[in-house]
Amino acid sequence: MTKTCRLQDDLYTYVNQDWLEKTEIPADKPSISSFHELAEEIDEKLLHDLDLLVEKLPTLGKSPMRECVAYYQLASDQELREKLGVSPLLPYLEKVEKLQSLDDLVQQLPEWILSGMPVPFQLFVDTDMKEAQYYTLYAGAPALILPDKTYYEADNPSKEALLQVFDHMSCELLQAVGKTQEEAKELLGLAREFDRKIAPYTLSSEEAADVKRIYNPREIDTVDQYSQSMSFKQLITTLVGQTPKEIIVMEPAYYEQFQQLVNPTTFKEVKAWLYLNTLRSFTNFLTEDIRQIAFQYSQALSGSKEMTASKKQAFYLASGTFDQVLGEYYGQKYFGQEAKKNVEDMVMRMIGVYKQRLKKNSWLQQATKEKAVTKLETLGIQVGYPSKMAPIYEQLQVTSKENGGNLVSNAQRFTNQVLTYQFKLFGQQVDRDLWEMGAHVVNAYYHPQLNVIVFPAAILQAPFYDLEQHPSANYGGIGAVIAHEISHAFDNNGALFDEKGNMNNWWTPEDYETFEQLAEEMVTQFQGLPVGEKQVNGRLTVSENIADAGGLSCALEAAKTEQDVDLEAFFINWARVWRQKSSKEYQELLIAIDVHSPNYWRANKQPQNLPEFYDTFQVSREDHMYLSPDKRVTIW
Known part of the structure; x- marks a missing residue:
């Protein structure tokens, strides 16, 4: 003391x-x-234990823990990751690249959602707040580039500095997967414009912390009317195997604006946003250079001096x-x-x-x-x-x-x-x-x-x-x-x-x-x-x-x-x-x-x-x- x-x-x-x-x-x-x-x-x-278990992997019986060890081993294989470079990511970027219209995306939405590809909304299953013995479906807004809606306000002192780092990081990532500098800047500009448009209609952290604000049951036909370019009803039926009577819309303001935000006119912005978010979602699974580029933005947000060591990152991937x-x-x-x-x-x-x-x-x-x-x-x-x-x-x-x-x-x-x-x-x-x-x-x-x-x-x-x-x-x-x-x-x-x-x-x-x-x-x-x-x-x-x-x-x-x-x-x-x-x-x-x-x-x-x-x-x-x-x- x-x-x-x-x-x-x-x-x-x-x-x-x-x-x-x-x-x-x-x-x-x-x-x-x-x-x-x-x-x-x-x-x-646990890292020490996993390293020991990797050595015993051939002798481990079939079990989820054996698969955890095998996944950790694969994540730790930096030599293989460097050899493959960005090639494992390219098929997913090509899927975005091949989209010619919003209709193309709509037709592929079930596959995209189930593969974890980014889409301009969130659908997930969780416990129903009013009937807690059953699971129900929730609809939320997509994540923003900046940490919170309040960061987009004109007087926020961190806004421009963070966006500058984000832009620099994004251009480097885009060029690392084959885009020219001009292509990268154009794509980034379109993605940022979509992000800017959706921000006003999302909940702030303070608003989302109030449970009463996020439980908003809506009849499925009402939800279906949020878009004239796609059928939420058909998509949801495909995903859950039945047509719900209603779903829980966590952010009504976002869905009430959905048609104005996501439509054939805004498709170029949506496509760029999809491309950039797909790229960002894979950075921890690729080379050290890619991880280092992506670290720039998380460093600006967190103030960490160094990137997590590859060995520890492999552990986090397995643990996650x-x-x-x-x-x-x-x-x-x-x-x-x-x-x-x-x-x-x-x-x-x-x-x-x-x-x-x-x-x-x-x-x-x-x-x-x-x-x-x-x-x-x-x-x-x-x-x-x-x-x-x-x-x-x-x-x-x-x-x-x-x-x-x-x-x-x-x-x-x-x-x-x-x-x-x-x-x-x-x-x-x-x-x-x-x-x-x-x-x-x-x-x-x-x-x-x-x-x-x-x-x-x-x-x-x-x-x-x-x-x-x-x-x-x-x-x-x-x-x-x-x-x-x-x-x-x-x-x-x-x-x-x-x-x-x-x-x-x-x-x-x-x-x-x-x-x-x-x-x-x-x-x-x-x-x-x-x-x-x-x-x-x-x-x-x-x-x-x-x-x-x-x-x-x-x-x-x-x-x-x-x-x-x-x-x-x-x-x-x-x-x-x-x-x-x-x-x-x-x-x-x-x-x-x-x-x-x-x-x-x-x-x-x-x-x-x-x-x-x-x-x-x-x-x-x-x-x-x-x-x-x-x-x-x-x-x-």
């Missing part, structure tokens, strides 16, 4: 100053934090495709049963605390309390690694280079298999036991449509959790994470879903009005907090701030039930798990798009709402960490 900063003035810096001074951001990363440090350790461990497979391997090999039982006990204790807090809540009426407790009692709990994985992993089989396979051909076949599988889920019942995150990922989540909380094995270790550290420190780390995820069931988005995961108003009108007022107080508490030259967007981050507040408060109450409670250890570990250093560019990017507040404010702001923090460290009115009682926010 450093003595140059008083805890009473700045908890985060007091706890983390030594680490902040000594720790360097890795050259190939935009940021370093407790999460990233742990993730790096796990990645290195076989995430559940690699997670199961990690969980079975490295996650102990003692830790699993201990964490499960902590989860149950936290749920018990939450239940009592709900019952004693002073601003909820009895009817709402009973519904909230019911939701808590039906909450699914998943710890360590899943008991099953999606059957699609049994279908993914690598074609080796000896049999004519290469990284691109395998990746494209896998994409086709996965997307075909996902579209076939439409109308089927949701399997609540399937995870959406590999067990080797340092994170946790709450799924409102499933009403489950998930704690992968990777996060269940120091500094978040350690059998060797004081129980109060564990409550300040993993305990607060557990309660954070439980709190998501009652944040401004989670509160819209009932115990079955359906978007359904279970509140009395008076209670929900009070809840919205409290949520607004949380918005105000974070709105405008300084981060470098930027400021926190309290509305973008409100759901995570509500979860942080509930998580820390409930974890604190649970910690106080222990006989040897140590609240200093509790608050200090809370601050420790949020330590982070980021490049200026990455910090600015997160401020614009991340629903989480900056870690500095996550560590410092929530303790200010708790009387125990003031008592534990004798924080007085003269101290910077002091917050007057009338400005403290308590929801759960």
Whole structure:
């Protein structure tokens, strides 16, 4: 612990100053934090294991893990990638090149979508928010060149600098696949014009963070009328094998403008956009030179000094495709049963605390309390690694280079298999036991449509959790994470879903009005907090701030039930798990798009709402960490 900063003035810096001074951001990363440090350790461990398994590949029995190893081997074969150059990509670019009209594209749309080729809209299957036991179809807008809609505003200081880097990168990529400089500039100009036109009709990160805004059921005949140049109804019927009565349109403004954006007159712009996005989507699968060119734009966005090493990138490609497979391997090999039982006990204790807090809540009426407790009692709990994985992993089989396979051909076949599988889920019942995150990922989540909380094995270790550290420190780390995820069931988005995961108003009108007022107080508490030259967007981050507040408060109450409670250890570990250093560019990017507040404010702001923090460290009115009682926010 450093003595140059008083805890009473700045908890985060007091706890983390030594680490902040000594720790360097890795050259190939935009940021370093407790999460990233742990993730790096796990990645290195799995990378080492994969290298050993590659040597044993001929002896490995048929299994998804064997295919994961084979895919990693293929991705690691830099010699083959250099030898093939851009040739594996050319057939896909030629498909775009051969398009003569919008009708040509429309006729090929099912094939394009199932192969992962870019199209000027998004269709995907996910859990229905109103009937959470079934999968339904969602329609979204395509991704923009810049990170967020707000970047396109005239007064955004990053806009022109980022677009300049993007243009330079794009021209280099286009010339690398055979375009002349003039052809590259013309194609880029057309693609950028289409991107510029669609930006005003997409949702910003703040808008998309509000679940109510993205659930917009539309009858299939209404959706079909969004375009006179193609039949959405026919396309969707082909993809899912039946004609839905309705689909969920996430961004109505975009689809209401679709005919004006995508039509025979704009086809040249659309075609250029397709070509450039197809090229960009393959850059991590080709040569080092191509990866280096593509890195220019991600570097401008993130501030990373160096490109990820080819070996590590190969691991990321394998991990991205076989995430559940690699997670199961990690969980079975490295996650102990003692830790699993201990964490499960902590989860149950936290749920018990939450239940009592709900019952004693002073601003909820009895009817709402009973519904909230019911939701808590039906909450699914998943710890360590899943008991099953999606059957699609049994279908993914690598074609080796000896049999004519290469990284691109395998990746494209896998994409086709996965997307075909996902579209076939439409109308089927949701399997609540399937995870959406590999067990080797340092994170946790709450799924409102499933009403489950998930704690992968990777996060269940120091500094978040350690059998060797004081129980109060564990409550300040993993305990607060557990309660954070439980709190998501009652944040401004989670509160819209009932115990079955359906978007359904279970509140009395008076209670929900009070809840919205409290949520607004949380918005105000974070709105405008300084981060470098930027400021926190309290509305973008409100759901995570509500979860942080509930998580820390409930974890604190649970910690106080222990006989040897140590609240200093509790608050200090809370601050420790949020330590982070980021490049200026990455910090600015997160401020614009991340629903989480900056870690500095996550560590410092929530303790200010708790009387125990003031008592534990004798924080007085003269101290910077002091917050007057009338400005403290308590929801759960």
